[in-house]
Amino acid sequence: MTDVDVRLLDGPPRIPALLARAVVTSRGRTGADGALPSHRLVLPGVEQDLARLRDYCEVTGDVLGDTVPATWLPVLTFPLQVQLMADRSFPFPMVGMVHVANTMTLHRPVRAAETLVLSSWAENVRPHRRGSTVDLCGEVRVGDEVVWEGRSTYLARTSSPQEATSVGQGGSDGGAAPEVAGAEAEDRGLPTTEMARWRLPAGLGRRYAAVSGDANPIHLTGLTAKALGFPRAIAHGMWTHARVLAAARSRVPEVATVEVQFVKPVLLPSTVVLRGELQATAAGSRSPTVTGAGCT
Amino acid sequence: MPDQPTPRDAVVVGGNRIPFGRANGAYAAASNQAMLTAALDGLVARFGLAGERMGEVAAGAVLKHSRDFNLTREAVLGSALDPTTPAYDLQQACGTGLETVIQVANKITLGQIEAGIAGGVDSASDAPIAVGEGLRKALLKAGAAKTPLDRVKALAGIRPGDLAPETPRNAEVRTGLSMGEHQARTAKEWGITREAQDELAAASHHNLAAAWDAGFFDDLATGFLRLSRDEGLRPDTSVEKLATLSPVFGKGEGATMTAGNSTPLSDGAATVLLSSREWAQERHLPVLARFVDAEVAAVDYVSGDEGLLMAPAYAVPRLLARQGMSLQDFDHYEIHEAFASTVLATLAAWESEEFARDRLGLDAPLGSIDRSRLNVHGSSLAAGHPFAATGGRIVATLAKLLHEKGPGSRGLVSICAAGGQGVVAILEGC
Numbered sequence: 063m064t065d066v067d068v069r070l071l072d073g074p075p076r077i078p079a080l081l082a083r084a085v086v087t088s089r090g091r092t093g094a095d096g097a098l099p100s101h102r103l104v105l106p107g108v109e110q111d112l113a114r115l116r117d118y119c120e121v122t123g124d125v126l127g128d129t130v131p132a133t134w135l136p137v138l139t140f141p142l143q144v145q146l147m148a149d150r151s152f153p154f155p156m157v158g159m160v161h162v163a164n165t166m167t168l169h170r171p172v173r174a175a176e177t178l179v180l181s182s183w184a185e186n187v188r189p190h191r192r193g194s195t196v197d198l199c200g201e202v203r204v205g206d207e208v209v210w211e212g213r214s215t216y217l218a219r220t221s222s223p224q225e226a227t228s229v230g231q232g233g234s235d236g237g238a239a240p241e242v243a244g245a246e247a248e249d250r251g252l253p254t255t256e257m258a259r260w261r262l263p264a265g266l267g268r269r270y271a272a273v274s275g276d277a278n279p280i281h282l283t284g285l286t287a288k289a290l291g292f293p294r295a296i297a298h299g300m301w302t303h304a305r306v307l308a309a310a311r312s313r314v315p316e317v318a319t320v321e322v323q324f325v326k327p328v329l330l331p332s333t334v335v336l337r338g339e340l341q342a343t344a345a346g347s348r349s350p351t352v353t354g355a356g357c358t
Numbered sequence: 359m360p361d362q363p364t365p366r367d368a369v370v371v372g373g374n375r376i377p378f379g380r381a382n383g384a385y386a387a388a389s390n391q392a393m394l395t396a397a398l399d400g401l402v403a404r405f406g407l408a409g410e411r412m413g414e415v416a417a418g419a420v421l422k423h424s425r426d427f428n429l430t431r432e433a434v435l436g437s438a439l440d441p442t443t444p445a446y447d448l449q450q451a452c453g454t455g456l457e458t459v460i461q462v463a464n465k466i467t468l469g470q471i472e473a474g475i476a477g478g479v480d481s482a483s484d485a486p487i488a489v490g491e492g493l494r495k496a497l498l499k500a501g502a503a504k505t506p507l508d509r510v511k512a513l514a515g516i517r518p519g520d521l522a523p524e525t526p527r528n529a530e531v532r533t534g535l536s537m538g539e540h541q542a543r544t545a546k547e548w549g550i551t552r553e554a555q556d557e558l559a560a561a562s563h564h565n566l567a568a569a570w571d572a573g574f575f576d577d578l579a580t581g582f583l584r585l586s587r588d589e590g591l592r593p594d595t596s597v598e599k600l601a602t603l604s605p606v607f608g609k610g611e612g613a614t615m616t617a618g619n620s621t622p623l624s625d626g627a628a629t630v631l632l633s634s635r636e637w638a639q640e641r642h643l644p645v646l647a648r649f650v651d652a653e654v655a656a657v658d659y660v661s662g663d664e665g666l667l668m669a670p671a672y673a674v675p676r677l678l679a680r681q682g683m684s685l686q687d688f689d690h691y692e693i694h695e696a697f698a699s700t701v702l703a704t705l706a707a708w709e710s711e712e713f714a715r716d717r718l719g720l721d722a723p724l725g726s727i728d729r730s731r732l733n734v735h736g737s738s739l740a741a742g743h744p745f746a747a748t749g750g751r752i753v754a755t756l757a758k759l760l761h762e763k764g765p766g767s768r769g770l771v772s773i774c775a776a777g778g779q780g781v782v783a784i785l786e787g788c
Contacts (some may be wrong), residue, residue, distance in 0.1 A: 112583060114386035124391040125436055127399075128582050175584045272497055 067101040068181075074105060075145040079274050082158075084148040088155035094187055094194040094218070096153030102183040103142045107352040108175050110138070117273045120305035121266075126310060129171040131311070132320065133304035134180075135210045136166065137274045138302035139194065139200035146198065152184065154196065154218035161299050162195065166212040168302055172202070179203040194221040226303060253339035264331040270301045297328040306336060313340050368649045369788060370464035371638050373471075373627035373754020374401035376582035378588065378742035381482035385625035388420045390426060393582070394433040394479040395625035397747075400474065400580030402438045405631055405643055407481035411440040413471025416458040417629070418448040419479050420745035420776075421526055423486040427477075452696065453654070453781035454478045455628060455749020456773050460783065462632050463649040473633035476753075478746025485526050492520030501591070505752045528623075529778065532660045536698065537667070537776060542608030542615050544665030545699035550704045552614040555698035556563040558598040559619040559739045562695060566736025567593035574735055578754050590622050590742040607697075620696035624742030628750030630757075645788045647757035647769070652783035653677035659778040664717075669780025670772040671707040675718050677782055683768075685724040689787075690759050691767040692729050692752045695738040700774055734759065750772060760787030 115134060116126045124131055147156040172178075179202070186197040195217050202210040267281030277284035280296055287295040303322050309316070328334060379385035385393060394417060402408055407472035417430040426432070431445040450457045455478035468567055489497070493516055500512035529536045539636050569571075569575060570587050595618070605613035607620065631643075638645050655673035657664035670693075678685060685708060694700045707713045708724040715721075735755055751770075756769040767787035774780050 088400060112387040126388055128396050128580075175581075245687075312438060313441075337377075 063113070066102050066183075069101050071103055071105040071142070071145075073109075075103075077139040077141055077144050077277065078288070080141075080144045080148040081277075084144075084156040086155040087148075088157050091155050092153045093220075094189070097151075098153065098184045098187060098196065099146060099149055099151040102181055104144060104181040105142060105181065106179045108138060108178040108180055110176070110178065112165065112174060114273060115174055118304075119308075121269050122271055122301060122308050123260075125305070126174070126283055128173055129174075129316065131304060131307060132166055132316075132318075133300065133307055135168075135172065135202050136164075136200055136214070137214050137276075137299065138178065139180050139182050139212065140274065140276060142180060143198040143200065145181055146184050149233035150175070153187075154194070154216075159216045159218050161251050162217045162324055163215040164212070164322045164324075165215075165319065166210065168317055169209050169211070170207075171316050172204070172209050176204050179205075183312050186231060190217055193217055194287055237245075241279065255337060255339050256335055257338050258336040259333060260305065260336070261333050262328065262331055264295070266297055266330055267295045270298045273300065274300065275283065276300070291326060292329070294329045299324040302328060302334075306338075309336060310328060310340070363485070364469070365467050365633055366469065367635055367643045368463035368632055369632040369635055369638060370647045370753060370757035370785065371633055371643050372401070372405060372646060373578055373628065373630040373650070373750060373757070374398075374404055375747065375751050375754070376400070376626055377579055377585040378624050378626035378744055378751075379483075379585055379586050379589045379748070380742065381623035381625060383483070383589050383625070384583055385481065386483045388433065388481065388583065388625065389404045389484050390422065390429060390479045390481050390627075391432055391436070391448055393418075393481065393625065393627035393744075394429065394477065394629075396582045397477060397479065397629045397750075398433055398439070398475065398582070399435045399631045401631055403580075404577065406641070407631075408438040409440055410443075412443045413465065413474045414443040414462065415439070415443060415475040415477070416461050417445070417475075417477040417479065418450075418454040418746045419457060420449060420451055420454060421480055421482065421485045422447075424488075430477075446556045449746070450654075450779065450781065452743070452745045452748060453773050453775035453779055454746035455751070456652070456753065456771060456783060457654070457749070458780045459630055459632065459649070459749060459753050460652045460781070461513055462630075463652075464636050466632055468650075472637040473631070475629055475631055477627065477629035477750045478744075478748070479573055479627035480744035480746050481625045482744070487526075488524045490522050490524050492517060492521050498756070513573070515534050528665065530659075530743065533666075534676065536607070538607035538615060538620055540659065540666035541620075541697045541703075542613065544668060544703050545614055546608065546612050547665065547699075548703040548704070549701075550614065550699045550702045552601070552616075552619075552768050553597070554606075555614055555619040556597050556616075558695070558698040558701060559600055559737055560595055560597045562698075562733060562736045562739040563592050563595045564736075565734060566740035569735035572760070576756060584665040586743045590624065591736075591740050600691075615697060615699060619737045619739065621696055621743040624744045626742060626744035626747045626751075626755065628747040630750045630753050642656035646761040647787050650768075650784040650786050651677060651681055652781070654782075656782045657780075663702065664778070665776050666776070667696055667774035667780075668703065668707065669778055670774050670782050671704050671713070671780070672718065673780045674708070674770070674772060675720065675724060677784065681784060683784075685727060685770075687768055688727075688731065688770045689763050689767040690734060690756055692733060692737065692756045692769065692771045694743075694748055694752065694773040695733065696743065696774055698739060701732075704772065704774075711752075749781070751755040755784075756785055760785055763787050 248283040272276040387390040434445045458476035462476045467472045496516045600618040603616035607615040653673045655669045661664040714723040769785045
């Protein structure tokens, strides 16, 4: 990786200013034909804010521990992603991009007390039936050791009025969750066991925005969500991701790769159901895995 | 009728705590559940208990949010223990931690369980704040109202003064005096000098620092968040430095109690693993000490008949009588340092002919102890005192000390508690 153009940051990017810049410069982006920025943003010396981590744990149904939830690390790399997407060299307008899938690998438990080196870059533009997808990648290191890697797949849609029902703004997800109704789950061979039922309050998006920094208007209020094509405010996709992992925490291995697809938006307020199954792995009954999860 | 179980030994296998933090310090963001889970998971990791179903986990907190009614069970569910491990909360003020040890040990002794975990946690930083009584009653009335009009009436009864929140205070419900003010009276009664208190405090810091330096806590504590040692520990304190502090409890000339010779408000959690000998042997786990016996006493501090924190002075003689032991039969004494003067007043009471005769109904006093055997690795003045966590800290420390001393060595634990109670116990080295 010696030929990578690394740009060192001296502080976390400020998301509101980046959002404003992204809106102003959204026209004239080259689209799928243009090249992605080839540079990598790196932010070293990141001390984790324990009070913020505690708030994050609380809003995602977790408890502050000595090691952090895997989903906390992309919260830290998120501002870097936003800066990449707001950059003039990024080919797609950030406004309107939808977070459709996420993959992350935790290589070892990360302690809340550890000082981190965060990095982010963009790669892998692929055609999609509704436009193009692009991956925003993240990496967390402690010293030279890579402890976490993540890949957020965003859909940049080509204009299609019929499908323009959900419009994301900012670098964030489109707020969709892995949604599968009970009957539908059965049809698709997914687990139907109801593990938990959560009542999501109307202010959930605002609470998660406050701790995650992802203040995409589609999550904040009904009014701002309507302006962007949603009937009501929708939950952050990464909140549903974190909430599901928190529910299974202590039952699933800490060191793991997790793949998530955001299928449909979760409107707020609403009651959602987690369906899934904890299965023993071949190695023994101590490390079960969630084989499927859905929210209705 | 099936055979009654024969009483058998309950032994201390080991312990784990997180370093204790100062209030609003390193653990300001950590809740009781967070700290108890961390201490529990450290114990689970140390003794390879992941996925194991324990007989029970008993723990508690003194300052507890109402939402934490099932605190210990929630901590178990969030830990690596088998989720079918039962748990319950117990609360006996500063005696909580030791009382959980007694509960778990008794169940093991009776053959009801094979192994269990005792412990406690407290956070002075994340203390519960409740709505005032006026507001609470109005809200209850509104909630019970049958018509909207009744509800409005109930809520209209709320006065501005009702909106002030109620924060927990370190004061006795019945006397309105803080624990320090109570203890200041006791210190005066027993003529405990400022110098003696400062000496005890300095020794606590020096002993605890030496124990950390020597690695004594390497297998008794697990670092948590940004803390790897007790935050309130002052290795470089001295009698001279402590002498410069102004008294904070008691008034006027005779006031001797300062922030330096009183325990600070603290955050932390501690756990102890207890089992039958067989259970430990099957797993090739160490057996540090045998739980011998325990006693709990209470005093009438409300009438002023006795000092608030003097109950251990009564509990220990009863326990010694039952075991046919004398106060001098111990290799180690662990007397909880709520205040330096508490330890000194308790020792003075045991040395007093008058106290023995008038209070204990004994012909002779218990006598004095070899002070070089007291709190040899420091105690609450230096480590801090997260109320319910102190018992677990002391039991694990003492069990390891006795194990090092060898089989047959004996240790006495004495812990005073709010409400005029005292919890004491005897351990024997294995």
